[in-house]
Amino acid sequence: MSSGSKKRKLDEGVQKYYAVKAGHTISVFEDWSKCQESITGYKGAVFKSFTTEQDAKDFVAGKAVKSSTPKEPRFYGVAIGKVPGVYEEWTEAQEQIAGVKGPKYKKFATRKEAEAFVEEHDTTAESKVTTTLPQPSSKRAKIAETSKRKDMPSIKEVKVYTDGSSLGNGKIGAQAGVGVFFGDNDRRNVSEPLQGTAQTNQRAELTAVLRALEIVPLKDNIRIITDSNYSINCVTVWYKSWAKNGWQNSKHQDVMNQDIIRSIRALIERRDAGGAQTSFEWIKGHSNHPSNEAADKLAVAGARRSDGRD
Amino acid sequence: MSSGSKKRKLDEGVQKYYAVKAGHTISVFEDWSKCQESITGYKGAVFKSFTTEQDAKDFVAGKAVKSSTPKEPRFYGVAIGKVPGVYEEWTEAQEQIAGVKGPKYKKFATRKEAEAFVEEHDTTAESKVTTTLPQPSSKRAKIAETSKRKDMPSIKEVKVYTDGSSLGNGKIGAQAGVGVFFGDNDRRNVSEPLQGTAQTNQRAELTAVLRALEIVPLKDNIRIITDSNYSINCVTVWYKSWAKNGWQNSKHQDVMNQDIIRSIRALIERRDAGGAQTSFEWIKGHSNHPSNEAADKLAVAGARRSDGRD
RNA sequence: GGACACCGCCUUCC
DNA sequence: GGAAGGCGGTGTCC
Numbered sequence: 048m049s050s051g052s053k054k055r056k057l058d059e060g061v062q063k064y065y066a067v068k069a070g071h072t073i074s075v076f077e078d079w080s081k082c083q084e085s086i087t088g089y090k091g092a093v094f095k096s097f098t099t100e101q102d103a104k105d106f107v108a109g110k111a112v113k114s115s116t117p118k119e120p121r122f123y124g125v126a127i128g129k130v131p132g133v134y135e136e137w138t139e140a141q142e143q144i145a146g147v148k149g150p151k152y153k154k155f156a157t158r159k160e161a162e163a164f165v166e167e168h169d170t171t172a173e174s175k176v177t178t179t180l181p182q183p184s185s186k187r188a189k190i191a192e193t194s195k196r197k198d199m200p201s202i203k204e205v206k207v208y209t210d211g212s213s214l215g216n217g218k219i220g221a222q223a224g225v226g227v228f229f230g231d232n233d234r235r236n237v238s239e240p241l242q243g244t245a246q247t248n249q250r251a252e253l254t255a256v257l258r259a260l261e262i263v264p265l266k267d268n269i270r271i272i273t274d275s276n277y278s279i280n281c282v283t284v285w286y287k288s289w290a291k292n293g294w295q296n297s298k299h300q301d302v303m304n305q306d307i308i309r310s311i312r313a314l315i316e317r318r319d320a321g322g323a324q325t326s327f328e329w330i331k332g333h334s335n336h337p338s339n340e341a342a343d344k345l346a347v348a349g350a351r352r353s354d355g356r357d
Numbered sequence: 358m359s360s361g362s363k364k365r366k367l368d369e370g371v372q373k374y375y376a377v378k379a380g381h382t383i384s385v386f387e388d389w390s391k392c393q394e395s396i397t398g399y400k401g402a403v404f405k406s407f408t409t410e411q412d413a414k415d416f417v418a419g420k421a422v423k424s425s426t427p428k429e430p431r432f433y434g435v436a437i438g439k440v441p442g443v444y445e446e447w448t449e450a451q452e453q454i455a456g457v458k459g460p461k462y463k464k465f466a467t468r469k470e471a472e473a474f475v476e477e478h479d480t481t482a483e484s485k486v487t488t489t490l491p492q493p494s495s496k497r498a499k500i501a502e503t504s505k506r507k508d509m510p511s512i513k514e515v516k517v518y519t520d521g522s523s524l525g526n527g528k529i530g531a532q533a534g535v536g537v538f539f540g541d542n543d544r545r546n547v548s549e550p551l552q553g554t555a556q557t558n559q560r561a562e563l564t565a566v567l568r569a570l571e572i573v574p575l576k577d578n579i580r581i582i583t584d585s586n587y588s589i590n591c592v593t594v595w596y597k598s599w600a601k602n603g604w605q606n607s608k609h610q611d612v613m614n615q616d617i618i619r620s621i622r623a624l625i626e627r628r629d630a631g632g633a634q635t636s637f638e639w640i641k642g643h644s645n646h647p648s649n650e651a652a653d654k655l656a657v658a659g660a661r662r663s664d665g666r667d
Numbered sequence: 668g669g670a671c672a673c674c675g676c677c678u679u680c681c
Numbered sequence: 682g683g684a685a686g687g688c689g690g691t692g693t694c695c
Contacts, residue, residue: 214673248691332672
């Protein structure tokens with residue numbers, strides 16, 4: 048180590064700890080591949096990555112992670128931008144203000160300050176957020192009231208199953224649909240056609256995740272259960288390097304579906320900022336899981352709805 | 358700049374050519390959607406994608422595609438092994454001798470040589486074949502007396518109807534049966550339970566074909582009539598790619614029922630080697646075809662026999 | 668090369 | 682309506 052052949056890129060930046068709470072092996076791993084092994088093919092695997100070993104261990108132990116981020120925290124409040132909120136990575140914040148005329152953003156040392164900054168403009172610029180959030184006002188109020196949570200002992204966790212469908216995927220006339228399942232006859236369930244011209248399975252899967260995040264109040268912990276390994280990886284692993292590469296994949300092409308992926312990340316960050324957790328659970332598709340099948344049904348129904356038939 | 362910015366992976370940029378040999382339109386298409394149109398709803402469509410237009414055209418014309426198979430032919434004669442015969446893939450031959458004590462095999466440049474090699478040992482090791490044949494003696498005699506054919510101008514063609522049945526297919530207690538029908542009151546007819554633990558319709562269908570091939574003397578041309586498109590495809594089309602892939606299907610999983618499929622192929626090869634033909638004919642099931650129904654009856658009866666009932 | 672999905676089609680069996 | 686089996690494809694990433 049005397050000389051400088053030390054071009055080691057910290058591509059992945061900080062060391063990560065992958066906590067597997069439910070999998071072939073219950074443990075904390077230091078590299079993703081090991082973690083992957085432990086969860087692949089495991090029905091109902093539960094895992095999450097952390098930046099500190101302690102957090103990871105706490106997660107495995109079932110404790111609420113108190114987010115003891117080691118690096119000096121920076122909080123970027125984006126008040127006027129694509130998706131207002133608090134971001135911990137400048138690259139992410141930057142993305143939110145790129146191309147926006149008259150953006151309003153600022154760096155803060157504490158999350159509270161950043162939140163306050165955002166909330167201020169947020170109320171005045173509510174229409175901006177509404178584009179991402181279907182619900183008009185009721186949720187906004189909740190966010191406000193949750194911001195005064197202090198040290199609530201236990202946060203409610205909402206489980207939600209998401210699925211995407213794309214009839215004739217890969218064909219020109221494909222019709223994609225989005226399914227989000229909270230429970231039987233739950234008003235929050237979603238079954239709708241995928242918006243936009245790109246009708247692919249991946250966009251449908253990601254959009255379902257996004258819908259779930261939009262629907263569950265930011266104050267609640269949310270657990271998203273999906274069979275889309277792709278979606279989970281996009282928003283929990285791959286996005287990190289993408290953000291650093293200017294959203295280029297390993298083939299130096301633009302990352303597909305980054306619009307949805309970024310929206311998801313923004314919502315995750317905001318939930319994190321509020322002290323609530325977002326976690327993902329992968330389940331194998333078509334494996335007799337009733338809720339997963341229910342989400343599938345909703346997705347397929349949504350896809351068919353764009354048929355104009357009924 | 359002098360150096361290689363040329364690392365461009367052709368991973369996905371390559372133009373593909375979709376050859377449709379059987380479909381609404383017989384042609385080569387350059388995009389998948391057109392191809393799809395041409396085959397959608399077409400019963401028994403035959404199509405395949407290629408990377409060169411010539412290969413695609415050759416496929417449509419029925420020629421063997423040669424550019425994708427630049428390797429020189431090799432023939433492996435397996436005289437003493439699980440299923441004696443001539444194999445073109447070492448992996449296949451290897452399977453036949455694995456675990457067999459005192460195997461006899463050799464590589465040849467031509468099929469004729471390999472066949473000769475196998476035939477030699479074949480007559481002397483006739484008992485080996487008998488293990489595959491359930492019937493004890495009466496049939497053996499026939500094979501013996503027909504073995505003195507030499508250059509008969511026209512070879513007799515034996516028509517045989519095969520069918521498989523699997524009562525409760527897909528359920529745990531399924532009972533499968535094998536039916537082979539030569540004619541009313543024909544001694545060669547077969548009606549027996551499917552052996553083994555995997556009681557599926559596909560295994561039953563394939564096993565019926567295998568039985569037929571075992572029963573009809575190698576010197577005779579044989580025409581097997583079945584309603585199992587699956588079986589026909591397995592042993593006339595799909596086996597080729599499987600052999601090259603190490604018996605993995607397109608989803609990278611082990612090909613199901615390959616034990617039966619390989620046994621069938623081995624018998625076909627042997628019949629080929631002897632100058633006689635094996636042909637298959639597909640008929641629609643349940644369409645008032647008396648002989649097909651007879652085979653069906655035999656299969657169902659065979660399935661019920663394993664019930665312990667009668 | 669690997670992984671997870673999303674589809675189209677065929678046959679059989681219930 | 683569903684299950685067992687098979688073939689073909691794209692969507693996306695590493």
